[in-house]
Amino acid sequence: MRNAHNRLAAATLFLALAFGLSTASPTQAAAAEAKVTIDNFTFDPPKLTVKAGTTVTWVNRDDIPHTIASSTRAFKSKALDTDNSFTFTFTAPGTYAYFCSLHPHMTGTIVVEASSATQ
Numbered sequence: 001m002r003n004a005h006n007r008l009a010a011a012t013l014f015l016a017l018a019f020g021l022s023t024a025s026p027t028q029a030a031a032a033e034a035k036v037t038i039d040n041f042t043f044d045p046p047k048l049t050v051k052a053g054t055t056v057t058w059v060n061r062d063d064i065p066h067t068i069a070s071s072t073r074a075f076k077s078k079a080l081d082t083d084n085s086f087t088f089t090f091t092a093p094g095t096y097a098y099f100c101s102l103h104p105h106m107t108g109t110i111v112v113e114a115s116s117a118t119q
């Protein structure tokens with residue numbers, strides 16, 4: 001009788017732990033991602049607003065090479081061939097202007113807002 005009761009208690013504890021872990025994981029997976037597409041000598045969207053901690057991926061869909069170069073040298077890619085990509089994770093809030101160093105008239109902006117989760 002006592003054994004059966006202990007086993008039931010153990011099973012209940014196990015379920016409580018499993019439920020606790022499963023409800024905790026969604027908040028852990030808050031790493032955001034965003035994408036900028038390069039095509040026809042244009043960054044699309046030209047201005048992107050993200051939360052701090054977001055990883056931005058630029059993908060070159062144009063048929064000639066382009067780069068992503070921060071105006072303040074916060075980041076700089078190598079020349080991206082067609083379908084190549086470059087990623088950068090923005091941890092600090094601010095406004096990040098960038099351009100293509102091969103075609104400096106190509107410009108874009110990433111606006112990074114404070115992440116509410118870290119405040």
Ligand SMILES: [Cu+2]
Pocket residue numbers: 065066067100101102103106
């Ligand atoms: Cu370019």
